[in-house]
Amino acid sequence: MAERRRLLDLGYRMLGSVQDAEDVVQETYARWYALSEAEQEAIVTPLAWLTRVASRICLDQLASARVRRERYTGEWLPEPVRGGGATWTSAGGTGGGSGESGGDPAERITLDESVSMGMLVVLDSVTPAERVAFVLHDVFGVPFAEIAETVGRSPAACRQLASSARRRLAERRPVGGTTTEHRRVVSAFLDACGTGDLDALVALLDPAVEARSDGGGRVRSALRPVVGRDKVARFLLGLLRKEPELEIVEDDVNGSPGVIVRIAGATVAVVGVEVEMDVGVRGGLISKLWLVVNPDKLHAWTGTEQS
Structure with a gap:
């Protein structure tokens, strides 16, 4: 094993x-x-x-x-793997960690930097x-x-x-903060996205933030990186407004706090979030967002969801 x-x-x-x-x-x-x-x-x-x-x-x-x-x-992005962090929904409240799926431990990827x-x-x-x-x-x-x-x-x-x-x-490599700071920024990101607060969302993004999407031709996605805090914020909120049954939750993605997007309970996107410490006094800012929407790369989540 x-x-x-x-x-x-x-x-x-x-x-x-x-x-x-x-x-x-x-x-x-x-x-x-x-x-x-x-x-x-x-x-x-x-x-x-x-x-x-x-x-x-x-x-x-x-x-x-x-x-x-x-x-x-x-864009081609790596296939995300699942961690075991606590889940926090945009509706509020903290639930138990979704964790890794069951089965043979030899089938799981070891998570580290x-x-x-x-x-x-x-x-x-x-x-x-x-x-x-x-x-x-x-x-x-x-x-x-x-x-x-x-x-x-x-x-x-x-x-x-x-x-x-x-x-x-x-x-x-960004100047990263602690996992606690990373999780704080991701939770604030969920709040801003969930309420549609453009100003709050912009304040969490680095001025040169990049959002890259991987649909693999299977689903619609941005074919080129979206760059800049205003463009990225409007891009994200525009996506959220298109789907009334959409739910965003926090989950660990590749060992770090990330975001999962669900529609009617089914995972449709996994978002890796890179947080870089600001040299000022505001703490961490989101410098990279990787939106994996290619269904062929979402098996770590879709393979364990209940029908």
Whole structure:
């Protein structure tokens, strides 16, 4: 179980897709069981072998994903995963945490900073080799000598690949506050959206805030980023006014407070929220919103809803 969960964690951080990560795990084990008993016994550290094979599969997937995404309709965003935070509805009141769905713990993604929506979005902008080297070394602690066998480069080159990805992340990583501050901002965001208070909503947004939507061509969504606090605020309130049965609730998205949008009880959108601390006295401001509305990426929520 520990091996399978490690491989699932690895695949998700590499590819930003739970389904693709599950496919990588299945293919990795298929290759293991294709070995003879003697070949299996000759492998001194099976977990290291499984990690190397899974990483090579991910490297191939990342290369092909770049070609597929050139044909993707609109923005491509990572598939969100569910956390276990308390739920707060726009109607008021705090309920018990929705938590993760039941089932085998080996099927769940381990949540930490390395699966934040912000980090996954930035990782999607680096080269496949940079992403593999960074994830293996900085997240999973794999030595560069072993990474070299995976990416087919020298250990020194792999060190440079990881360093390059690390710089990109550092350049785009916001100055984040505490989880308590993040949750306070998200709760205030729900209040403003629920009441339609434009001024209150604008006050919670960074002047350069960006809202990106991923409908994947399956549902209507903004094809380009919406930038600027006034435009983003009007964009959000305009969406809310179109659906009278819409409900917005707070839930943990990729380990951080986020927002879930439901219509008639069914989840139609998952919103990742990035909060950056303001250098002034107002505390945190929302700097990024990632609206995932592609139904193919909402299974962590829709798969557990009651009909």
